Structure formats: structure tokens, C-alpha cells
Amino acid sequence: MKRILFACLMMLGIMTKAQNGYQIGDVASDFNLKNVDGKSVSLANYKDAKGYIIVFTCNTCPVAQAYQDRVEALNKEYAPKGYPVIAINTNDPIASPGDSYAKMQERAKQKKFSFAYLEDPNHIYTKKYGANKTPHVFILQKTAKGNEVAYIGAIDNDQEEVNPQKETYVQNAINLLLQGKKPTVTYTKAIGCSIRWKKESTTE
Template identity: 40%
Template sequence: MQKVFLFAVLFIGVNIIQAQLKVGDIAPDFKLTNTDYQKVALSDYNDQEGVIVVFTCNHCPYAKFYEERINLLHKTYAPQKFPVVAINPNDSVKYATDGFSHMVKKGYKFPYLLDNEGVYKAYGATKTPHVFLLNNTGKGFEIAYIGAIDDSPQEASQVQVKYLEDAISSVKAGKAAQPAITKAIGCSIKPFQ
């Protein structure tokens, strides 16, 4: 019996490690500490039409490039019931500026959660910034889009395609995002061990 149990544990473990969310999957719930020390859960957003989940951090230059654009996304889309939830998956042992006090200093208008529970892994986030657009179907949050915010990380003024905003429009229109997955350069995540 013990062996069976061990096997089951191992099996679940492997599954968690390999979990890679795909478009159409149900988004895993999370409950993490926000910069105001309150817990924020995905289920707190059940009355919204969707959620823009951004795995991001403080130290990464690509994350910095997008700070203003993420602020703007929240300002534009929160009133349209697609608010931003930012999650920092990095351990400050590796990058001091990713520590909690530095997150508080950002003063974001949206939750900025510290992921010391490996939520990034459940989502399959590998880098910062890494965006997951969730669509509230009423039966749960479905992944509608994974990837980059737009096509010009370094120069906001040179953006030609706003992947994420296009995906939000598609979801609002009841259509599939096109493209539903994009790739972007980012800083690899250095998680809590």
C-alpha cells in the first residue's frame, strides 16, 4: 500500500513539473499575498469577464520596459472587466530588487502578488514578463491567450501589433484569439526553492 502511495505521489509530482497550460485549459486558482499584505485569489475575480495575469518582476529590463504599458492596460481594461493581476515569481535571494519591499514601492493600482508557492509552474510561465489572458466562462477561467503584450518590447512607440489587446477584443466578441500564442524574450524565472 505504501508503495502505491509513493507511486501516486511521484506521479502527481511529475505531472506538476510538466504542467504546461494550453489555450482552452482551465486556469489554476491561486491565493497569494499582495503588497498590502492581504491575500488575493483568482476566485476573487469571479464577477469579472476576464483577468490579465502577468508574471513579471522588478529587476528584468524587459519587465521594466513594460511597466508603463501594464499600468495603462489596467487603466483601460479594468473598467471593461478585464483587470490586471501581476505575479512576481522570483526569489529575492537571487535578485535583491525582486524582494517584497521593492514590490510594495512600485505602488501599482492592481494587485502585485508574491509567488512563493510555485503558481508560475502551474501556469507554465518560464520568464518575465509572461502574459496569460483568462476568459471567465462562468464555469471557470479559461486560458484565451499566452505570450507577449505586443510586438515591440524595447520601443513602446514602435508597436505595430498589440497581441494582448487584440486577444481581449476577440474574447469580448466571443471569438478565439488570433494568434493565441506568441513568443517573447524575457528573463528566466528564479523561483523560491
């Protein structure tokens, strides 16, 4: 009976983890998604990277829009230090026409994004990572094991940019990683819009 109960608990833990996506310390798998310039992008393309700032976002969410300039600033500050931003549009373009590939291209051109902006039309990697809001950040660190998840959550705690004493979670985490230390805060709650899911999405 104890063995059956243990097996059930183990299965429940596996299912919960699968539903929630990656956890801190997990090794993230690579992807191959289309960028707004028409080229495919994967983590392996960034040969000199020490890690990555993966931002699940979209065109249409007001919260995601409020953070676009901050995402651009993160790339400009940390890409030269080895942590480039890679943004992934989570939303189904049928459920949210403003998130079509053409609209992504328009937004990237309008905002002069210096980072890759990829589409994930079937939510394969959105689900694999466990993103559930826009924006939702996953910081990966290159290690001997692979691309380990070092931080999950919000960019900061000041959506309206009115608090000069705000907690800059992503910047704090990367600054510590660059010093060879682990982030002191590894998880925060992502605040933003719910993802616009495809009615029948394809999974890997």
C-alpha cells in the first residue's frame, strides 16, 4: 500500500511539474523559432553567450507594451556582457490578430528592437517553459549541465515606473550571475496579461 501511495505521489509531482513548466535548476532545451527577419533562431546561435534572458511576451498586452523599452534596455546592457534578450511571442495569431507575424514585424521595426523577436504559434515552448503571462521572464545560465534556469518571473515590481526604489529582479539576478554568484531572488510572480491560447494547440 505504501509503495502504491509513493508511486501515486511521484506521478502527481511529475504531472505538476510538467504542467508548471521549468523550475529553478532545470536544464532548458533549445528551440528553433522564426525571427521577425525571417531567419530561424536557436540558443545555439549565440556561441559566446554566458546565458540568456528569455522573455515571453506579445504585441497587444498593455503590460507587455509597458515593458518593451525596458526589455530593449536589458538587451543593450547585458547582451555585450553575455546575456542577450530573446523575446518569444506567446499568443495565437487567430485568437489575437494583433499578434500575427506581420504585426510582430511591424512592432519590431517601429520600436527598433535590437533583440530577436520569435513566434511560437503552437505554444510549444510557451508550454514547455511554463510561461503563463506576458511578460514572463526566464533567465538561463550556461553551465556544464546545459542551460540551467536561474530565475523565473517578473522584470521588476514597478509596472508604471513610478517607484525609484523598485526591485529590478532581472538586473539583480544577472549582475550576481556575472559575479559567479547565484541570484538571491530566483522566483517572483509574473504580472501581465493571460496568454491567448490556440483552441487546439500542437505539443511536442
